[in-house]
Amino acid sequence: MLRDHLGIETVLDGCSPQGQCGCCTVLVDDAPRVACVTPARRVAGRHVTTAAGLSAAEQQRWSDAFLACGATQCGFCTPGIVCRFVGHERRGADLSDRTTVDKALAAHLCRCTGWQTIREAAAHAAAPPSPDATERDPDAAARRASIETGGPQRSVAASVLGGFDFGADAAPPSTLTAIAGPDGNWHTAESLTEARRRAGKVQGRRTTLEPSPPIEIPEPPPGTQWAVQLATCWTEPAYLETDAAWCEPGGNPSDPLANGGAFGGKTTSPVRDEARQLAADLDQPVRVLWSREDTVRRGPKRPPLAAGLSTNGTGIVRIARTPGAADVLRSVLPHAEVVEVDTPGPPTSMNLRAAVWAEAQMLAAALSRLQAGELLEATTAAVEVRSPEGATASATVSPDGIELHIDAGDPLDEVTLRSYVIGASHMAWSWVTSEALSVDANGEIQDLTIRSFGIARSADTPHIDVTIKPSQQPPVQAGNAVFAAVAAATWLSRGAPAQLPTS
Numbered sequence: 001m002l003r004d005h006l007g008i009e010t011v012l013d014g015c016s017p018q019g020q021c022g023c024c025t026v027l028v029d030d031a032p033r034v035a036c037v038t039p040a041r042r043v044a045g046r047h048v049t050t051a052a053g054l055s056a057a058e059q060q061r062w063s064d065a066f067l068a069c070g071a072t073q074c075g076f077c078t079p080g081i082v083c084r085f086v087g088h089e090r091r092g093a094d095l096s097d098r099t100t101v102d103k104a105l106a107a108h109l110c111r112c113t114g115w116q117t118i119r120e121a122a123a124h125a126a127a128p129p130s131p132d133a134t135e136r137d138p139d140a141a142a143r144r145a146s147i148e149t150g151g152p153q154r155s156v157a158a159s160v161l162g163g164f165d166f167g168a169d170a171a172p173p174s175t176l177t178a179i180a181g182p183d184g185n186w187h188t189a190e191s192l193t194e195a196r197r198r199a200g201k202v203q204g205r206r207t208t209l210e211p212s213p214p215i216e217i218p219e220p221p222p223g224t225q226w227a228v229q230l231a232t233c234w235t236e237p238a239y240l241e242t243d244a245a246w247c248e249p250g251g252n253p254s255d256p257l258a259n260g261g262a263f264g265g266k267t268t269s270p271v272r273d274e275a276r277q278l279a280a281d282l283d284q285p286v287r288v289l290w291s292r293e294d295t296v297r298r299g300p301k302r303p304p305l306a307a308g309l310s311t312n313g314t315g316i317v318r319i320a321r322t323p324g325a326a327d328v329l330r331s332v333l334p335h336a337e338v339v340e341v342d343t344p345g346p347p348t349s350m351n352l353r354a355a356v357w358a359e360a361q362m363l364a365a366a367l368s369r370l371q372a373g374e375l376l377e378a379t380t381a382a383v384e385v386r387s388p389e390g391a392t393a394s395a396t397v398s399p400d401g402i403e404l405h406i407d408a409g410d411p412l413d414e415v416t417l418r419s420y421v422i423g424a425s426h427m428a429w430s431w432v433t434s435e436a437l438s439v440d441a442n443g444e445i446q447d448l449t450i451r452s453f454g455i456a457r458s459a460d461t462p463h464i465d466v467t468i469k470p471s472q473q474p475p476v477q478a479g480n481a482v483f484a485a486v487a488a489a490t491w492l493s494r495g496a497p498a499q500l501p502t503s
Ligand code: FES
Pocket: 012, 013, 014, 015, 016, 018, 019, 020, 021, 022, 023, 024, 025, 034, 035, 036, 037
């Protein structure tokens, strides 16, 4: 109702009607409510407040806090989180207390920031420190953000409060919404609800099928054992803004990457072409909107692999056939035989964050530890990697948390770089410890809800300590190096088990 009938696009939709991402959170008489599963009849006669409807003082304080802490990146999750925090605050909650904030965040998903800077923003808003004497340069911050995401990204007050136009937003009122039905055909209507009804769309479900690696670890030579084994599952990039674009007949489609790179997941998204074609066919503006289920089914995943290696680096790595994957493996593991296999499942892509290169770095880190005469059983592990982009990340993972030292050339804006480093660390730690998609033997994805991907919650995420090296060198992207170093150190700190996620 808010988006379709009242045209309030500051309320965002990351999974409706699953009610699991929190992006659509509003206040109903000061109580945070997930709008997409709240029937309008239940709020008759009550006040509904969106982030854009908060008081001017609340808007200022919360956007200041999120921007000061680097707590928003793509901004798709942010207005819902701000609404929830304000709701708790109005009821007297202490938002400087981590447990309170973790509980509040349990109803949300943020894929970009890794939670920590959001917790810091909550504490900042609860007790704003005296104004920082250090002036930040918003253009430098935007430049660092764009280097990290591979596309334009700005963190401004508008993105904290939902005023930023995403791929589905700002279409003219006559725009039809197009939904792909289970039959693969497009179904259009004036509202999302009606288009879904016409499409007969049943929204995603969760399964009891346990995720498991789709490729078997190769047998070692007779009478021997591999020194290092690793098999990975299908994993979902889980960017919050599902693929969406709108187009007028003969016009240019809106950008599904309006404020962020989706970690490489939308690089080849077909929604712009789909919107352009449908607008031409129907001679009317059309908005193509993927549901969460569509994004999971159609969006690319990291290519799963299964490896068995001897201490000297010889052995076999099997990888789901993906253009470019074998070359990356051979560049990091030159003594291993790389075998591409066809395995039924969702599409794969090397565009996703450090895809395959991070997995290869994990194996290389285990080998170098063994070659140095060390055991793989450890509770603390340190790994340093240098990315092809030229960034260096040193990660130490221990029961106390994650410690990172980063050299990414000129930081440009430390707050922004730190935010991306923490986000990439969380994504790596979460991937190694808890993320996987259930895909059946026919390659059909069975986990279609955003909560089923296993993304680590705020409460479960260790503290991440970041030190950034000052530098006058040209700025380079840090995220891939951070992802690989943290993934490798996390895996080694758990004894390098043969299968991800490690639990
Ligand atoms: S869109 Fe409502 S919870 Fe995700």
